[in-house]
Amino acid sequence: MKENNYKWTALSCTTIGALFSVLSGSTLMIALPVIMKDLNAGVGVIMWTIMGYMLVLTILVPSIGRIADMFGRKKLYVSGFALFTVSSLLCAMSQTGVELLIFRTIQSVGASLMIANSTAIITDAFPKHELGKALGINAMIVSVAAVIGPILGGFLINFGWRTIFYINIPIGVFGTIWAGVSLVELHKSARNETFDFKGTFSFTIGMLALLVALTIGGFTQWSSRPVVILFIIAAVLLGLFVYTETHSKYPMLDMTLLKTRILSFAYLSTLLNGIARGAVTFLLIFYFEGARGFDPVTAGILLCPFAVAMMAVSPISGSLCDKYGSRVLSSVGLLISAAGLLGLMEIRTNSSTFSLIICMILTGIGSGMFFSPNTSSIMANVPEDKRGIAAGVRTMFMNAGMVLSIAISMAVISSSISPAAMQALFVHSHVSAGSIASNQFISGLRVAFTISFIFSLFAAFISYLRGPAPKWNSQSAKN
Incomplete structure (x- = not known):
């Protein structure tokens, strides 16, 4: 197999996986009020179907990235594809909110296997001077999924929200077979190395305790006994993790x-952008549905400008990054996102659709300018034997930021509106746009966007x- 042809094959396999996982999330998001x-x-159970998914990815x-560096990436990636497909069927068969939450958690394990390996597979296949372009194309396809997802989700709701999960099955079967047949293990795994069970255990439980404490604390009392205990557990285990990793x-x-x-x-800017x-x-x-x-169809269409803008900009910013570097592109992108969030800070129940579209376009342009160059700067500056864990850490910070973002936002909104009123607003239980509940929700929404603006x-x-690119002492480096 010619190397020049294989790099595009690898990109197609990993891009289908990215399309698969993002499409599943974006179609589900638009259906949340209907599922409720x-x-x-x-609201809590439905919120955790989103947050729990990202929480598992974070942990x-x-x-998984470290395991991939040790034993190879292909088998883990293909296994993740298969698990995601099977769990989609289970999600479609859910009869309660708790069942959906459990099966979504299983689905997130499959997504973890795909996400942890996809970026590393692309980096293995492409030479360094083309990496930004490759990651930009990948980001563009992800944006396509973000565009199609809400509209598709709104359309599929007409046939029942379960079809959102059923549609994953043919895509998953094709993607699993295509990846299994087409991918080649380019990475030379270090099978003589041992797996760090002590570090993995302390990190996994410590991060779980920390993120759960942060999310629960936002909805209850920060000084409550469960939250304090979780913070103590997190501090002890994460401290042990740092000690273990350094020795x-x-x-x-x-x-x-x-x-x-x-x-x-x-990595830190990835975390902060996730929070923003x-x-x-x-x-x-x-906001649109409540x-x-x-x-749902109209709401899905109204969300498109964000994803369309990101789709248009991502490959361009990736190619520019290959020529001019990531520092200025990533930073300017975040400032443009901040401009869009600044506009959303003024959101009202009667805000014009045009003004909201402009704000979403700005946020999408900024996101497209940030994502590809920032990812390229991480993956291009680590040696081959560290790519799996480097990609994994990037995803960890990104998803940790998103978990915190939803937790912070929902905590802010929960402080301005009662749970019963929020439930009624979100499931359209005869709550008018000018009601007290609606006004309270908008008030909390504006505060949440203000926090996002500051973090951006x-x-x-x-x-x-x-700073400048690091110099690694490694036997294997990218050509």
Whole structure:
């Protein structure tokens, strides 16, 4: 197989996986109010079908990335595709909100296996001077899924929300077979290395305790006993994790990734961007379907400008990154996102659709300018034997930011509106657009967007502080 042809084959396989996972999430997001009503589920359970999914990704992806560096990427990627497909069938058969939550959690394990390996597979296949373009194309396809998803979800709801999961099955079967047949294991795995079970255990439980404490604390009392206990557990285990990793011959997480300036600031800006932007789509869906009373199809169409703008800009920014570097592109992108969020801070029940579209376009352009160059700066500046864990850590920070974003936003909104009123607003239980509940929701929404704006500015500042490319002492480096 010619190397030049294989790189595009690898990109097609991993892009189908990205399309698969993002399409599933974006179609589900638009259906949340309908699922709440059909399964008679509370806001908390439905929110956790989204947050729990990202929580598992945050925790598992770094460990899976390390396993991939040790044993290879192809088998893990194909296994993830198959698991995601089977769990989609289980989600479609859910009879309660809790069942859906459990099966979505299983689905997130499959997604972790795909996501942890897809970026590394692309980086293995492409030469360094074409990596930005490849990642930009991948990001563009992801944006296509984000465009199609809400519209498709709104359309499929007419046949029942379960069809959102059923449609995953043919895509998953094709993608699993295509990846299994086409992918080649280019990475030479280090089978003589041992897996860091102590570090993996302390990281997994410590991160789980920390993220659960942060989300529960936002909805209850920060000083409540369960939250305090979880914070203590997190502090002890994450402290043990850092100690273990600095003294282990084969650590799960190579701490030099966080000690290198260009990588540490790229990771930190990823986290901050996740906090700034993670809840935007989630909040706008409930704004359009709840406060404005639009049907799911209309709401899906109104969300398109964000994804269309990101789709258009991602491949361009990726190619520009190959020529001019990531620092300025990523930082300017975050500032443009901040401009869009600044406009959303003024959102009202009667805001003009045109003004909202402009704000979403700006946020989408900024996201497209940030994502590809920032990812390229991480993956292009680590040696081959660290790509799996480098990609895993990037995903960990991105998803941790998104989990925190939704938790913070929902905590802000929950403080301004009663749970019963929120439930009624989200399932369209005869709550008018000018009601007290609707006004309270809008008030909380504006505060949430203000917080997002501040984090976006902070992310731009951090992104600009990244330094020169590191010099690694590694036997394997990218040509």
